[in-house]
Amino acid sequence: MTRKQGGDAAQARQAVLAELRPGQSLELLQALHILTRDGLMNQDSRRKLKQVYHLYQFIAPLLDELAQDGHAPLLADHGAGKSYLGFILYDLFFKALGRGQVVGIEWRAELVQRSRELAQRLGFERMRFLDMAVADAAARADLPARFDIVTALHACDTATDDAIDFGLAKQARAMVLVPCCQAELARGLRRNKALNLARTPLAELWRHPIHTRELGSQITNVLRCLRLEANGYQVTVTELVGWEHSLKNELIIARYHGQRKRSAQQRLAAILDEFGLRPLLGARFGAPPVQAVASAAAGPGQGE
Template sequence: MKRDELDLLPGQSEELLKELHILTREGRINQDSRRKLKQVHHLYRFIEKLLRELPDEGNGATLADHGAGKSYLGFILYDLFLKQKTGGRIYGIETRAELVQRSAELAARLGFDRMSFVNISAADASEAKDLPERIDVVTALHACDTATDDAIAFGLRKHARFMVLVPCCQAEIAASLRQNKALSLSRTPLAELWRHPIHTRELGSQLTNVLRCLYMEAKGYQITVTELVGWEHSMKNELILARFTGQPKRSAAERLRAVLAEFGLQSLEASRFPL
């Protein structure tokens, strides 16, 4: 297949995509891989613009990718952006040891010497000695459930200039809504929004991201929420971009507490949204 038929970006390595099993050895691509590549390319375009805002146009940029999995995003970022730079480093954070080892071996084979892989959870990464005190960009692509919250906590701890998040499988708040359903139904007619299980799941997902955005605003970030790709490619499609301004919003903190109180979720403030 020709490059334009594969939807590759200028300068993108076909050999890397073969190593990642996005392309076959014959240079072909199936629909599932094409969909996956389209998502990563969209995310890359957002991140590249942010990297170029850093000093020296991102030449010394540090990026931590939470829930890295097979590190598609990290490898493609390195190939398209960092490979041409003289500095900077990408850290892949992943709990599955076999994926960490496989990614490290691939980076060594490709000569991507400014990629590091850490076998640790997002929750524990803030204290990891293998990671620097400051990280410029924190990413989390489909990090499941509370791993996105852990990535946000990591970004705050590391004074990240930018956070790029595509949340997935938010279950914690839905579970809290179910637990307090009887009390909520007697207290407010709004509880009808989560009386049925499917509504609980969907509202829990929506509410989780609303609270995350308010929390980051309260911590001094400007928030943009948009779509990653079209809904035909992924149902987990919400992209949250956070840019540090250094101006915490008291009004966002007040609204966060008000929303938690309205939905009977005050217990989550200490664990998930410490203000």
């Protein structure tokens, strides 16, 4: 390598270091394959790190608030994958705090094992990884009864709903969610397409497959927000990063305040009815089938 090449490489490494947060472990980023062994970063890794750092900006103030008065924050990271988010949260926040725990939940056993090995190698003693589906986590007997924060970064399709179920069951103080691949509702729209085209001109909004996918994604996230509001959360919806970095870019932040909004549950049910989705998705979003509602309204002995 010439002197000029060596100087260029050193400048490139310095530029990468300038993008990192203070105190960030280079060994961790190299182990996660965000940094190369030479301390450099490609565009794909840069996009990935940018997403996690942006999410960290939203989560860190919540952790600061929850860590007051000596409390040890407990965070569950659902659909953790390679646990980029969990590791970076621990490295930048939990490690210096000296208390609290990060629990990563991921169904792919090989990823869980790698995360366990990495946490042990780095001395991240208050990280725990569970090999299970998100949907099964709430019933896990050896998990605490309450969690402070629930996160899900690109938990695919209904895994985001499972993370919300977990957060509600564990009385989470906050949930930070970046949904991904919302396909379930789109399947329901396709199933009733012919009937709805005859019933309402609104069905033109999802007549074409690409519109079905996009509208299904939009409605799914609207229903999630209404469900959270109906269960006592204040909800903010924003972008995670610029669209040039990720098309899966919607960020839902929910903070518990305890005031359940009946109007939110009513609107949720009305949207399901408008799109003919209550039989398929009513149970998932806490809106029982119309027949069950009518029977309940009739009262004991009057539902025949």
